Amino acid sequence: MDLSERKLSILKAVIDDYIMTGFPVGSRTISKKHGFELSSATIRNEMADLEELGFLDQPHTSAGRIPSHKAYRYYVDRMMKVARLNAAEAGKIRSYFEDRMSEIEQVMEKAAQVLSETTHQISMVLRPQLKQSLIKSIQMVKITERKAILLVVTNAGLVKDSVIVVPEGISSDYMEMISRLLTDKLSGKTLEDAEKDLITGLNENVRENSDLVDDIVEAIETSVEPHGRKGIVLGGTQNIIDFPAYMSVEKAKNFISVLESKDMLYDMMKKASQLEFSVTIGHENEAEELSDMSVVTATYKIGGKSLGSFGVIGPTRMDYSKIVSILGYVSNSLNSILSDFTEIGD
Amino acid sequence: MDLSERKLSILKAVIDDYIMTGFPVGSRTISKKHGFELSSATIRNEMADLEELGFLDQPHTSAGRIPSHKAYRYYVDRMMKVARLNAAEAGKIRSYFEDRMSEIEQVMEKAAQVLSETTHQISMVLRPQLKQSLIKSIQMVKITERKAILLVVTNAGLVKDSVIVVPEGISSDYMEMISRLLTDKLSGKTLEDAEKDLITGLNENVRENSDLVDDIVEAIETSVEPHGRKGIVLGGTQNIIDFPAYMSVEKAKNFISVLESKDMLYDMMKKASQLEFSVTIGHENEAEELSDMSVVTATYKIGGKSLGSFGVIGPTRMDYSKIVSILGYVSNSLNSILSDFTEIGD
DNA sequence: GTTAGCACTCAATCAAGTCGAGTGCTAACA
DNA sequence: TGTTAGCACTCGACTTGATTGAGTGCTAAC
Incomplete structure (x- = not known):
């Protein structure tokens, strides 16, 4: 079933307007707001046709029209343009998934x-206000070839267990070494302090794996202020x-x-x-x-x-x-x- | 400020009724439903007093009374009995906390x-419908003296990481042994099958630690059907x-x-x-x-x-x-x- | 094919009227 | 002195009827 160009654009206008406002759309509104060069009467005629074809409904005689289910179906199948998300929205979605x-x-x-x-x-x-809890130990455990779990244990218990990606070819022994290094360096400190220390002090020892260090720092960061929200x-x-x-x-x-x-x-x-x-x-x-x-x-x-x-x-x-x-x-x-x-x- | 015994019980009746129904409570209701041996007129007099004392409000002249904030305060401070939860409610709360x-x-x-x-x-x-995913490996990692993390890794990735309590005095080596045992026995099987196998087959090997086995089985169970809900x-x-x-x-x-x-x-x-x-x-x-x-x-x-x-x-x-x-x-x-x-x- | 004009429809709004639950007060009673 | 029956009164909830206005369908002219 094909609609004329004009009917199509009127239908689209009705759908768009109704989605925006939620009120039944009148012929006058269409002719004014949506920049048609036609009078409301003409629009009315077209709308009457669209109603007969089942694309528009009228809640009652003297109201404007609203799109029928059939109209939405037509819109979704044939008229709708799926826009790309703008950066802000995409960012919002990503940030949700980022913290564990x-x-x-x-x-x-x-x-x-x-x-x-x-x-x-x-x-x-x-x-809980964890900023001041003291770190007891930090452990990294290899679970697959390129994945490890980082465990941060404090005197308030386990506060963080996050999966991090590790560079290929790192041995379990090496990881254990890093775990011990981290524990030595940070145990007894508060999470808050640990975060600062890590950024400045650790790089020298494992310079070749700075990505890994970044991941660790980030994990500790989010355990101090999860989600960054109140x-x-x-x-x-x-x-x-x-x-x-x-x-x-x-x-x-x-x-x-x-x-x-x-x-x-x-x-x-x-x-x-x-x-x-x-x-x-x-x-x-x-x-x-x-x-x-x-x-x-x-x-x-x-x-x-x-x-x-x-x-x-x-x-x-x-x-x-x-x-x-x-x-x-x-x-x-x-x-x-x-x-x-x-x-x-x- | 002390109220007479009778005023007190009337006040309590009003509060209870209002908390239950949400409607303003009339004098007749009190005298009937709450088993007072007094006529509504008498109750009315008392209620008028209570209103004057600030314990009751009247939304409008011809409506019943509702408790004022002051009444709630009095109720909370002096009249309220805090009941113990019944088993069903307590159980519900506990079950919420039980699964990770x-x-x-x-x-x-x-x-x-x-x-x-x-x-x-x-x-x-x-x-995700995980019943059919294949187990790749199972690892237990000791994090403190009496705690370990159990990791179940499948071909759909990490599906379970739960903290379990372990008997005191178990060495890291012993745990590693159990991990290897579990991995050997279960890898390549589906989660669904693994669950059944575990219950029947494992006990012999680690009979002395049957609590531990139970914990492991339970962890795998909840990874197949988390929460037990749809x-x-x-x-x-x-x-x-x-x-x-x-x-x-x-x-x-x-x-x-x-x-x-x-x-x-x-x-x-x-x-x-x-x-x-x-x-x-x-x-x-x-x-x-x-x-x-x-x-x-x-x-x-x-x-x-x-x-x-x-x-x-x-x-x-x-x-x-x-x-x-x-x-x-x-x-x-x-x-x-x-x-x-x-x-x-x- | 398009448009202006006009009678018509009907939900929404408002005012007036009715109903009834519940009151306060008074007078009688125990 | 406390309790109760009786009764006039109040006022929100609900009903009814009138009014309004946005928007229509139809007709006739362009």
């Missing part, structure tokens, strides 16, 4: 997940549709954007990590935006030290007793899991 | 995340609030529950993994529930073989051209990342 999660990171994600699913609220987890993991943001105060889509979006900026949450959670439990109700929240929300938090420990907090946020009408008991259980679970990471005895 | 993600799992999560954030739709990623990762479910068709909260919840059951999605994605790209619009979807949704999918390869698919789902009104180009880019990224996992040369 450490064991601890994973536990944080799991915690966020389980909290939101059991409480039906939005959950928040503050990542250290909050959110979970269950879809639960917002259960919040009665946000029946209006407008408000809900607004709140979501508050959550996503994360600054406010970060400050809150940071403060909360002082107290084993905290319940903040409505106006007690410092932030204006949260005056009809409640926040319940608890803390987790790594190596006996309270290193971070987690909790939920939701409407003041929440089942506090249940939530507190869940938080308590999760706190225990986290402490025991995280202490598993930490070795006893030093 | 393999490298590949992580990549899947990242893909879901980046897709939903760039397209503003709900994203779906089908986990193999779909969802992302960006909060984007549902941007779907105009789901302005009504009722419908939105309904759709979310369709998503969460996953059966339908699983079948769809499984089918989609045959085609490099697919666009399914509106009624073209087999499922009734999705007749006003469109699904766009693409596939990823591991070791040159198309092992899974991913895509987005949203209202038929979506920017197909942009979405297809994003999917294309993600497909390329995934292929190159996943082929990094796979070693060249066998």
Whole structure:
């Protein structure tokens, strides 16, 4: 089935406009906004034809037209030009795939997940502040010809286990040598310091493998500041549709954007990590935006030290007793899991 | 500030009822549902007092009462009993923390995340079907006194890297021996078969360390069927609030529950993994529930073989051209990342 | 084939009216 | 003095009807 040139361009205009705006498109709009040299009446005639052919639908008599499923199909099959992504978007996608999660990171994600699913609220987890943890050892293990796993073990446990590519022909012995070298040089230092040291001090010893060194440095870097974002993991943001105060889509979006900026949450959670439990109700929240929300938090420990907090946020009408008991259980679970990471005895 | 016994129990009844139902609570409700031996009029008097004291609010003159923030605070501080979690809930929480993600799992999560954030739709990623991948080698590496990392390498790359606890006093040499033993015994087999073999065949050799064997079996188990759930990762479910068709909260919840059951999605994605790209619009979807949704999918390869698919789902009104180009880019990224996992040369 | 003109349609919006859950108050009762 | 029945009152939720205006289809002229 072939359409005339003109019908085609009108159809395309309708589809484009509707995809952009979401409102039914009228004949006048087409003739004005899309630069046709035709009057709205003419467009109307053509649109009537397109409707008869099944490409356009009319929600009701006096509304504009919207593309039918058939129109989308036609558009996808025959009219659509697939643009290349611009650099910014491509970069964004790439950066997502570039960082891996450490064991601890994973536990944080799991915690966020389980909290939101059991409480039906939005959950928040503050990542542990690892900058100051001390390195115990660094090991590289060859797993295939050109791949190795780098393990960074600190007094807060295993914080990084990432796959790195190694130059061909490196022996297991050589790797072990490097591992020992790294451990000697860095053990006892904080992750933060280690990062600096590595860049300046290591190159001489393994100059011939500077790519490898770069990979190692990068791995340690991302273990200090994973993702480079504020250290909050959110979970269950879809639960917002259960919040009665946000029946209006407008408000809900607004709140979501508050959550996503994360600054406010970060400050809150940071403060909360002082107290084993905290319940903040409505106006007690410092932030204006949260005056009809409640926040319940608890803390987790790594190596006996309270290193971070987690909790939920939701409407003041929440089942506090249940939530507190869940938080308590999760706190225990986290402490025991995280202490598993930490070795006893030093 | 102390309240009379009766006021207290009325306040508690209001809070409990309101937390349950979400509707303002009337005096009649209290006197009936909560088993008071008082008439509604008496309750009304008490409620009027409680309102004056600031514990109850009235949305408007002729409505029931809702607890004020002050009431919640009082409740949390003085009245609330924190129950112990029942076994089912505790179990659910524990099971979340029990499984770790393999490298590949992580990549899947990242893909879901980046897709939903760039397209503003709900994203779906089908986990690779690994049952049939062949084991290349198995290695255990001691990282601290009582911890080791178990690495399972297949022809689809590294599929599992989990921390396991080992009995005290096991030497690195002994571990290397076990690694070699496992590799000899299992290399060339599929993960599925390996699992069965392990349970029956290995115990004799390392009988004294049956806990260790159990851990290893479990690790391989979860790499075959991670999480034990249908193999779909969802992302960006909060984007549902941007779907105009789901302005009504009722419908939105309904759709979310369709998503969460996953059966339908699983079948769809499984089918989609045959085609490099697919666009399914509106009624073209087999499922009734999705007749006003469109699904766009693409596939990823591991070791040159198309092992899974991913895509987005949203209202038929979506920017197909942009979405297809994003999917294309993600497909390329995934292929190159996943082929990094796979070693060249066998 | 194109366009101006005009009657027509129908969702969206708003005002007025009705309904009913729940209240506060009063007076009687234990 | 505390409790209760009775009743007028309030006000949001819902219904109904009128109004508006964007956009159409059709006709007749160009």
